[in-house]
Amino acid sequence: MIWNEPIETMSRDEMHALQSERLKDTVARVYQNVEFYRTKMQALGIEPGDIKSIDDIVKLPFTTKKDLRDNYPFGICSAPQSEFVRIHASSGTTGKPTAVPHTRKDLDMFSECSARSICCAGGTKDDTIQVSYGYGLFTGGLGLHDGATRLGAGVIPASSGNTRNQLTLMKDFNPTILACTPSYAMFLAEALADDGTKPEDIALRIGIFGAEPWSKEMKAKIEAGLGITAHDIYGLSEIMGPGVSCSCQMQNGLHVCEDHFYPEILDPDTLLPVADGIAGELTFTHLTKEAMPLLRYRTRDLSSLDHSPCDCGRTSVRMARIIGRTDDMLIIRGVNVFPSQIESVLLEVPEVSPNYVIIVDRQGVLDTIEIQVELNPEYMSDSVTEMEEIRRKIKQKLDSVLRISVILTLAEHKTIARSQGKAKRVIDKRTL
């Protein structure tokens, strides 16, 4: 089911016109109300009248997380606090949180996008959703809650934690959809197995997971463990929360609510927009937000866009599932390389384990990238030809995904440090 057919199946031309109108309105508002943006635009020598269509978005200044911190709490807001009906906040690792206020209309838009996303994942008003995202300052719980309510689905506001209780709710209240972070879904799947409950003994059929990156391998495990189809939902509190985009039944990218959030993918070096299919930094511009509209907010998340129509019937642009963060990016011979790209290739190759080390060096003027991987003992061969064939196969895959030539080194089993998130994966020996 498509929740908002007129918008979600709108022609590209109509969407362009709608986005253009909305951008002009947003720019006029922030120029008038927010000193931060007025100053930035004046420094760039532009004023609201220069923005004639959505294509002029490239003339606008960027907004970063630092800008939000520097103007904490409400310095970038375009509406007075008296208009705020809810204030969310994201916990900052550096101490101060980032405040994200919403007006009545903002929350209405939030629940609309959240409802669209639940529908996109296959949910209907007949479903019952166990919302196991945290409720509170974090947008996950309340965001999905409001979307499900708007859809007319039943909500079990379980919030996160208390796993025993989660399992009881899951078995007794027959929820058909589970919404939480992928790591918590994994944890619940394992707890369910320990409990001796089989996936077919519970009613769950759909999972809506987001707020952290997860691999395809993890997706498959969660799907098997809970007996569901898992969907990606994307969101960030600065822009809204869950429901900025969500994957549909085609599982080929996440449909963006682009009538409210205009996505761009920027080359991380030049900050210029890149073509469809090319990976870069995901950037959003609010088109309708009232309390705190942001222009070209740099998410630091890496994705790519696809404007082609989807087989599900939606015409909205799709973003690829997040492949990593710009903070992890390496530049090798002018090419951007992300450790997550390497990891995803290695996960597809059974001959090696996904433990790896990347060694970047420079020989003369040329950067070199060596990737050391551990051979899976099952694929050990007495034949050099066979072993070299494994190496050639993996190297070829890596070369084509990374678009540079890599040196692939096979290492002995268990000689590379195990990752528990903090393992040092990249050794950069270059002295610049």
Place this chain on the structure above:
Amino acid sequence: MTIKQISVFVQNEPGRLLSFTEALTRAGVNMTALNLADVTDYGIVRVIVDDTEKAVAVLKENNYTVRVNDILCVDVTDEPGALHTILQKLAEAQLNISYMYGFSNSGKASLVFKVNDLEKASQALL
């Protein structure tokens, strides 16, 4: 005759082969034949021992990546043309050899062949 060969993955770094022999020594495993195929960053040690099971266990304990497979072993007399005769028979049977190693000692020679069809090779040499 078909015998067991152990192949071991060894990273090409000083002392790596030494710890391999050390593990076998401590386990009291005796080596009959050894061959080292080298690629730049790693090598494959192929070894024939008196107690394959024990050797594999001790190597795995020491985190070595190992593989055991059947391989053709032929005993011939240590005289001119002995190897030539064997190769002739294998060629006539349309068999392919991917690697081999061998040694001779006190009038007798032992040759180890990796062929693409072990059974066919054993038949050809009867």
